[in-house]
Structure formats: structure tokens, C-alpha cells
Amino acid sequence: MKELPTSMSIEAISDGYDDGGRDQAGSFVAYVTRFKEVGSDTLSQLIQKLANSGCPVNCIVYDPFLPWAVEVAKNFGLISAAFFTQNCAVDNIYYHVHKGVIKLPPTQNDEEILIPGFSSTIETSDVPTFVINPEAERILEMLVNQFSNLDKVDWVLINSFYELEKEVIDWMSKIYPIKTIGPTIPSIYLDKKLHDDKEYGLSIFKPMTNECLNWLNHQPISSVVYVSFGSLAKLEGDQMEELAWGLKNSNNNFLWVVRSTEESKLPNNFLEELTIEKGLVVSWCPQLQVLEHESIGCFLTHCGWNSILEAISLGVPMVAMPQWTDQPTNAKFVKDVWEIGVRAKQDEKGIVRREVIEECIKLVMEEEKGKLIRENANKWKEMARNAVDEGGSSDKNIEEFVSKLVKCKSHKK
């Protein structure tokens, strides 16, 4: 195999608020409008600069939150590819909001909605929260606008894999040139073809790697509950308290990521009374290394899409505790479609109680049903690996994408 470059160059474009930051915009609409204007200009300048430097661009892969990037690509005659970082099921729901097929907001009376692309109805509590919550109008607008000019793109890349979402991918592929290319996690955790590809190469917070791995090395096989709510979710104080006691009462050892901004919500004396044998609370961890560790028995997760793909790739069963955005939909698939986890249900006040958390953890870690979930998790792990391995569905899609770029490059010469 030809040696691949071990690094890539990064260049910046401007959102129009380089000096004062986004807060200067005053409103979300003002921010998005200026970003479109200045972003398009600065991206065009960058393309020009790279062309002059002898290293011309031939394709723009863009986040569909910035749909104007397609126009820039078209102006320069470049290939454009929208890269969706959420799964196809979630994208399909936003597509149908965009098309007006899902009427907003679905009311309590519409307990179940039938969405084209899904074989069965989906409960309103399973659709992304921005679709349900009328106060999130602006965010929903941005999510729905991902489709505003998607008919102009050459490719739609999705961080998922065909086998995982066959039905909805087949359905959406009739509308858009969809290529699933995931899971986009470092090779060493999947097909192991690229030995240097061990990490994403960036981390939002500093991971407490030694503390975590040393602690995990002292735990029995499949005995630890790993708990994380990703980089954004903020739990209510009550929820944090219920989670803390649920974990403690489950009698399983746990590794819990509590970001420093969340730490003050832990119950009084929780950290002081926690013995190191029982649990470790850290502000951030090397999640892939943790999920890969043989001591991990299950992952209590907020169901962010990256966390789910990582858990699938490493065969870790889940307790789903979705908070907002796409997470309820992801949780629905984890429990009912892929059958690789259970869902900890909220009560009427929106809180998951300690008894529920304890029960879910015990179910996955100790009960007969947990064994089945574990078997399914291993099955999906295999499928994820096959998808990115040579000749697998994602591998073929990437090959096809790259071969078109190469063709386009030789054409231009």
C-alpha cells in the first residue's frame, strides 16, 4: 500500500466575528447571515490562494449546517460533498420536516408518526427534541436547512454504515446520492489496517488517560459501568443526584465522566464518600481506549451519535439515557432496532429515577436478557468492522468517492 500522509494542513475561513466572537452578533439570525456572507468570501479566497500555490482544490466536503458552501463549490466548478455527522434515520426525519410531511409541532395526540423510509411508526418521544420543542425554532431551522440545496451536491456522505440503517438508506438513496462511509473512527479500533491511525487527533478537553487506564487495569473483566454524557449535555441537579445514587446502588464499579462545569451538581459528599475500589470520577477520559478495555461491561450513555458508533465498533452494550437533539432517536434504534441496549425511561417530570437506572444497569450487566444484548453487540461490532474493511460497504463507497476525485483531477490537467 502506498504510504499515506500522516498529517493534513488546516486553513481557516471566517464567520465574520474574528475579533469579538459569536456573542457580538446579537441574534442567531444575524450570526448565520453574516457567516454565510463572510464565509463564502473567505472560502472563495482560500480556494483561489490554493489554486495559485500549485495545490488546487478539486472537491469541497462541507458540513450541511453551512449549505452555502455548495454555491461556492459550483462557482469554482468543484465537486461538492455534504458530510452529515448524524445518522441517516435522524437526517430522514429532518428531511421530512423540510418537506412539510411532518407537521410541527407534533401534538400529544399524534402519539405515533409514520415517516416514509421507516417500516413502522415512531413515537413522538423518539423524534429529535428540536422537532418537538417549539422554542428551538432557530436550531430546527438550521437543521432543516441542511436540505435547502442538497439537490445540487455531487455526494452526500454519512457517518454510518449501510448494514446498520439499510432500510432508511435505501429510501433516501432514491432522492440523494448517498454514500455511507462510517464508522469514522481510527482504524486501530476497527480494521487495524493503518497502524498509525490510533486517535482522532483532537480532543475537546484534556483526558485523564493514566488515571483511567490504571484504574481499569485493576478491575475484573466486564465488571465496570462506563458513564458519559458527551461534550455538551447539562444534567439538572436532581438528575445528577438520581444518577449518582442509581450508580452506587447498582453495586457495580463505575467510571463516570463528569465535566468540570458539571461537578458542582454532584450530591454533597458524594466524591468524599466514594471509595476508589467502587468508582472513579474524571473530568474527561480517552473514550475509545476506555470502551476497548476488557474491564468495561456496559456504557451508560446520552446517545450522542459518535458515542454510539464507538460503542457499536467496540461491541459494548448500552444503557441509553438520551437528553436532547438526536439522542432520543438514537436511543430508540439502540433498544428496538439493533437491540444492543436498554433505555432508562424518564418519569412524568422528565427525570430518570435512581431505581430505573439501577434496574437497567443490572439488566445489562447481570441478567439473561443482558447476555442476548451482549451477543447482539458483538454481532454489530463484526458488521462495523466488515463495513470499513477491504471490500466492505463503507470501504467501497470511499473508494468510489476517491476514484471520482482522481478522475476529475486528471481531467483538469
Ligand SMILES: O=c1ccn([C@@H]2O[C@H](COP(=O)(O)OP(=O)(O)O[C@H]3O[C@H](CO)[C@@H](O)[C@H](O)[C@H]3O)[C@@H](O)[C@H]2O)c(=O)[nH]1
Ligand atoms: O470523556 C470523554 C467523553 C467523550 N469523549 C469523546 O467525545 C465525543 C462525544 O461525541 P458524541 O457522543 O457525539 O456526543 P456530543 O459531544 O454530545 O455530540 C453532539 O454532536 C453529535 C453529532 O452531531 C450528536 O449526535 C450529539 O447528540 C450532540 O450532543 C466522542 O467521540 C467521545 O469519544 C471523550 O473522548 N472523552
